Amino acid sequence: MKPTQPPAHDLRLQFIDWAKQHGHSPQTGAAPFVDLQSDYDLSGEQPTGDGVRERLRRDLAALGQESDVAVQFPPVYACTNSRGEQYRYSLMLVIAEDSVEWTGRVWRGLDYQGVLTGRGSGPRSNYTHLARMAIERELELPQPHYTRG
Structure with missing residues (x-):
């Protein structure tokens, strides 16, 4: 039986916490955060591979354009x-x-x-x-x- 993976929404929340903790905005933190994720961590984002990583980088960086997320980050x-x-x-x-x-x-x-x-x-x-x-x-x-x- 395959273990259940956290939904993509949970990964985004993890990213927001990680970015604030490490002094990143969504734009600067998306790539390093995704690079730290294992394929197993991303397996809930079917299918795994470079395409998934690139899409996730874009999606996480785009969070900076959402006003409810952007206000959480100081310059x-x-x-x-x-x-x-x-x-x-x-x-x-x-x-x-x-x-x-x-x-x-x-x-x-x-x-x-x-x-x-x-x-x-x-x-x-x-x-x-x-x-x-x-x-x-x-x-x-x-x-x-x-x-x-």
Whole structure:
């Protein structure tokens, strides 16, 4: 008797949880998530093979276009420092009357690195740019100053 497989809907929910946990948006996380799945995991998506994987990648990436899914993900940015190390970080801003505080959660590949925080002031229209510059400047350091793991 063949074991019952989780329906495709369950795989999508697993993907959403995995993507948030690993600092991906649906667009950037679909391919790595599908690559991590075994053929057995995908056997509920009959038939198995590269066609199923490609279709699943497209379907999962498309979740980012669904407003009820997209709102669950903070903006995720990618950067490569001068040593060639590739990072992704999510960015959350808390905006006050004349300043901003930011929190960036950082990943390298699938490995969570920690949290970078900071604050600044200036024109509100530049707050995201200001936060990104500060986080990326910190990621240039050999040992970034993560505030918590």
